[in-house]
Amino acid sequence: MRKNTVLSKEDIKRYSKYFWIFIISCVLFVTLIIVATGFGIFGELPSFRDLENPKSNLASVIFSEDKTELGTYYIQNRSNVRFKDISPNVINALMATEDVRFLDHSGIDFKRTFTIFFYNLIGKKQGASTITQQLALNLFSDEGREKSTLKRIPQKLKELIVAVKLERNYTKEEIITMYLNTVDFGNNSFGIRSAARTYFSTTPAKLDPAESAVLVGILKGTSMYSPTRNPERSLGRRNLILQKMASEDFISDETAQSLKQTPLNLKFNPSSHSEGLATYFRAVLKKDIQQTFKELSITKADGSNYDLDRDGLRIYTTINSKMQRYAEEAQQEYMRTLQNQFNQHWKGRDPFKGNENLIKQGIRRSDRYKALKEEGLSDEEIQKNFETPTKMEIFSWRGNIDTLMKPIDSIKYYKMILRNSLMSMDPKTGEVKAWVGGIDFEHFKYDQVKMGTRQVGSTAKPFTYAVGIDNGYSPCYQVNNVPYTVTGYGEPWTPRGHVAKEGYLTLRQALALSQNYITAWVMQQVGPTAVAALAKRMGITSNVPPYPSIALGSFEASVYDMTGAYSAFVNHGIWTEPTYLLRVEDKNGNVLFERKPKVVVALNPQTAYVMTYMLKGVVEQGTGARLRYRYGVTNPVGGKTGTTNDNSDGWFMAITPQLVTGIWTGCEDRAIHFRSTGLGEGANTALPIFAGFIKKVYADSSLGITKGDFEQPPGGVTITLDCNQYRQSSEGREGGSSSSENLDDRLGF
Incomplete structure (x- = not known):
């Protein structure tokens, strides 16, 4: 039988005492722990200043001119x-x-x-x-x-x-x-x-x-x-x-x-550094900003250096996101077609016959080779590794492909991939609107707009003609289109060339048809020193030696420099440095530095305007005519195609009143190229990309790019551009004779 237990008053009092002791002890313990925590016994607490400025990795944001985020630099996005x-x-x-x-x-x-x-x-x-x-x-x-x-x-x-x-x-x-x-x-x-x-x-x-x-x-x-x-x-x-x-x-x-x-x-x-708009531009921009911080000794208040990946900077650029997208789309659309042409062109042939060293160089430059070397493998073992099929992801214009391939075959595969770059800028402000440094940043990191240089070919001819115009030669001046040797400037130099049209051609016709012999004749009259000096004034930063051959573009230059140079023709002779960065702010909006373009008076305004007239001739009746008859761009547009020896490089420099655009196409190595000029010339490898780009730009009225003609310089134009009027004027000055024979004698032919 269970016995009832009755608590006495003393028991209740005792248990109550224990209960309150327990409760008070818990409260005191918790209070003690909280106080100890507050004093940092269990680790330092963040101060109010820390709370005001919490440490977090903030991505730096890149903005386009039209207030679109182009991308970010980050450790944490x-x-x-x-x-x-x-x-x-x-x-x-x-x-x-x-x-x-x-x-x-x-x-x-x-x-x-x-x-x-x-x-x-x-x-x-x-x-x-x-x-x-x-x-x-x-x-x-x-x-x-x-x-x-x-x-x-x-x-x-x-x-x-x-x-x-x-x-x-x-x-x-x-x-x-x-x-x-x-x-x-x-x-x-x-x-x-x-x-x-x-x-x-x-x-x-x-x-x-x-x-x-x-x-x-x-x-x-x-x-x-x-x-x-x-x-x-x-x-x-x-x-x-x-x-x-x-x-x-x-x-x-x-x-x-x-x-x-x-x-x-x-x-x-x-989000990826290899994806999104303007990937090549963003990579170049990052290095530029870091270098500027270093050169200007720009640091944070505590003396530490700014970190673009962590400090949440705001970077304002001149890139127009719509133009950038149109440029990238135009490149992708045409390069698929061009790559197919290239592949069919070489089908059944070995492009590396006689170029075996390219494969050896490619192996030694590859990340795989460097990694295997670090592991201590011998050259024989590395060669065997490159001959062993392995799983890999390769680039294609249809998207990345997972495949089984020998690494040495992947080297050959990538050597046969055509590369391309494009830059478009406002010739008056110098602001760069589109920058496509390559075909795929994930697989080909090297920027071909500013970091890379290639032979410029016939796109250099306008420099020689501009010096000629500046020295009093008219675009209507006629020269016999026959082989010509330049003398008096070192070794005699006779350019190779084809005659697109026999007989006497005006300088405008000669430039339009890209005739080497007449270009050499102009070089003889003005001298290579003057031409090289003009190229440098127009922003070419690479070496331009004062040799006669620079008339045909024997020197190398970047797309960035060449586009900037052509902008001086449109901007009445004033070269404005191509500018893509406006300013950089810290995360609180304080301006760290601003960028202002350099300005140089490179050319006489009259001469510059005449050059736009001559460059329009290239599109109207010369090597760039397919821009009109094939692609339907009929408004006033000027340009110059360029094709280097063996069709290794194809160029097209295009000018409109509001945009100047430079485009280059070629393989990684100049030894790999189209075998025929019909396919390898700039009119086929570069011009179509401009056509695709500018048509998209014209179709977007929000961009404000019109189809008007080039503006004359202040005060108008005193140089005669109508060749019929020029001929009549010349004959009138010689007593009214209309004999072409007498005219030729007077002109020194």
């Missing part, structure tokens, strides 16, 4: 956004899921804490951290939430203290904005701005409720709820969040039910 630029849908989805009483508590939600404590006691694990606490953890812990209970307790206490500090010093809007700017959304996207761009190709301000729910859902587990890796889980999580948003009256039940029936609708745009 993170860029901040202001509260007013975040859609309310994001805020509502976050609060409904993570912290419904966010607007009411002071950093710690005690009601939720005790509720979660109860759930955990009965075996239902729940998180108790508020948004403010999660932000606190993000700000002072790079490693995230500790898994060990012993380590988690002091971390939790720090989290609580920092959360209270945050609530005292920041508004709710600032706290939730900081939170959304610091969280990881997976796929190398840190912060809501990067996430919106990566998953939906939009901005935070334009995110709808469903998109917002997807992104907030990722925060529960960047891998588990990733819409790209686990779309079904992501969809389920999104629908749960939509239901929570409806429960909190952020959206209606009808809206939630409707949105839950829709797919994820991703517009996945992963």
Whole structure:
């Protein structure tokens, strides 16, 4: 029989005493721990200054002239956004899921804490951290939430203290904005701005409720709820969040039910240094900025150097995102066709016969060779490795291809890939609008706009003709188109060439038809020193030796320099340095440096205008005529084709009143090229890309590029451009004779 036990008053008093001792001890212990945490016993707490300036890797953002993000430089792809630029849908989805009483508590939600404590006691694990606490953890812990209970307790206490500090010093809007700017959304996207761009190709301000729910859902587990890796889980999580948003009256039940029936609708745009617009330009720009910081000794307030990958700089460029896209599209569209022509042209033939050293050079320059050398392999072992088939991904115009290939065959394959580069600029301001440094940055990193130089061929001829015009020769002046030897400037020099049209040609016709003999004749009259000096004044930075052969482009130059040089013809003789960087600001908007272009008076305005007239002749009746009859570009456009020895390089320099564009095409090695000029000339390898580009530009009225003619220089033109009038004037000065024989005698033929 069970005996009833009755507690005496003394027992009750004793137990009550023990109970309160326990409670007070717990309170004192917790208080002691909190105080100890506050004094940094368990690790230093962030100061208020640290909270004001949280350490986070902010991506530096590159902006185009039309306020489009061209890309970022980053270790973590993170860029901040202001509260007013975040859609309310994001805020509502976050609060409904993570912290419904966010607007009411002071950093710690005690009601939720005790509720979660109860759930955990009965075996239902729940998180108790508020948004403010999660932000606190993000700000002072790079490693995230500790898994060990012993380590988690002091971390939790720090989290609580920092959360209270945050609530005292920041508004709710600032706290939730900081939170959304610091969280990881997976796929190398840190912060809501990067996430919106990566998953939906939009901005935070334009995110709808469903998109917002997807992104907030990722925060529960960047891998588990990733819409790209686990779309079904992501969809389920999104629908749960939509239901929570409806429960909190952020959206209606009808809206939630409707949105839950829709797919994820991703517009996945992963961030990569090898993807997106202007990849080559961004790589060149980064080196330029780093070099400028070094040259100008620009440092942060604490004396440390700026880091483009971490310091959240804002970089403003002259690139127009639409023109950039049109240029890249034009290149891709035509280079597919040209590569097919090249492949068919060499089908059944060995392009490396007699060029075996190219393969050896390619092997030694490859990353594979360098890696094998570092492993200590002998040359014989390396050669065997290159002869052994292996899995690899190779470039093609149909997309990357996974294949099994001998590494030595991949060397040959890439040697046969045609390369191309393009730059387009405003000739008056010097601002670069489009920059395509190569065909695929992932596989071919070398920039061919500014970093690379190639022989310029006949695109150099206008320099010689410009000096001739400047010395009083008329574009209507006639010269017999026969072989000519230049003497008096070192060894006698006779250029090779073909006669496109026999007999006497005007200088304008000779340039239009790219006739070497008449160009040599002009060089004889003006001398190579004057031509080389003009090329340098017009911005050619590479070596231009004062030899007669520079008339035909025996020297090398970059697309960047050549495009800048041609801009002086359009800009009334004034060379304005091609400029692509306007200014760089720190993350707070303070200007670190600005870039202003150099300006040089390179040429007489009258001469410059005459050269635009002569360059129009190239398109109207010369080597660039297919721009009109094949591609339908009939408005005033000038240009000059260029083809180097053995068809190794194809060029087209194009001028319009508002844009000057330079294009080069060729293989990595000059020894690999088209075997016929019909296919290898600049009119076939470069001009069509300009045609595709400029037609897209003209079709977009928002760009403001018109089809008008070139402006005459101030004061008009005194040089006679009408050759019939010129002939009559010349005959009149000689007594009215109209005899062509007498005219030829007078002109010195």
